[in-house]
Amino acid sequence: MTTHNEHIEHTDTPSNMKAQIWKTFWILLALTLVDIAFYFVIPHSTLRNWIFILLGIVKAFYIVGIFMHMKFEKKFLQKVIILPMGLVVYMIILILIEGVFTDTVRNLLP
């Protein structure tokens, strides 16, 4: 007798899930170490910041894809969850332009 009446549907989980989990762990660890190495090796620059953001997005894809099982879900669910994040990119672009503008205005003030 189940207490829930909802029907549990399983999306395909690969048979080698355990191996995939550990592979993802090593990739995340390696990317974090690359972050730290770049921090000490490359001097501070805009390019370095973009490299860090790019590596962060790569890490996000592995966490969402494997750990959160998104890679094995239906295409439609993937779109519903991931596409709204495009709005964040739009917001970041607007806000950073506005930030530089605010700096300019501040410097103009006596």
Place this chain on the structure above:
Amino acid sequence: MANTATLTDRRTQWGGGKSPFNISYGKLMMWIFLVTDAFTFSSLLTAYGFIRHSFSGNTETPWPSPDVVFNHFPFLHGVHLPLMFVSLMTFILIFSSVTMVLAVEAGHRMAKKEVVKYMFYTILGGLAFLGCQAWEWTQFIIGSEQGRTLADGTIIHGANLAINEYGPVAFADLFFIVTGFHGFHVFSGVVLNIIILFQTMDGVFEKRGHYEMVEKVGLYWHFVDLVWVFVFTFFYLI
């Protein structure tokens, strides 16, 4: 009757009685919640970006480099070790994410003992992370021994919501709200994990026939790890 049957077939997924996303209601709602939570964290981090950029030409109180602020490590007093402690925190959180996903995997096989084991490790990881964060906050609040001398001659040490030894007060405010909000998420996650651990030990999910609750709290836990990846990037690397 035959007609209605073909009509439902034609409507395929959206005809009702079947999840079009092929996942349960609870998991779908967890995903929707996580999207909204991602927007909240994005707002906080873009606010950080905005205020930081608005300080880019400020030479009086320049935005501090994380090198100078976060260079401590427990038991190594006075040694300049930038990024090391926060890297350890990142490692702890990633590893607790791994034990969480292993608990989910064990749940698929109905292996109760393994679920209990991995949930326990996940909780330990979460508590270790919270401990590290408390230490990090303490270092930031206490500040350095020399402190900073203001124009009127007063010396300030460390940071709180009103003063900041290392740079603009806005930096301290943003640090406390963003890492604090994330830390509160970790704390909530630990509480949820403890509840699920006790329910697993009671055999609630074994009776229910599936370990889907472990998957739901797992989604939340991985999301917390995901947010930390970006907090780490924006506060400590850039």
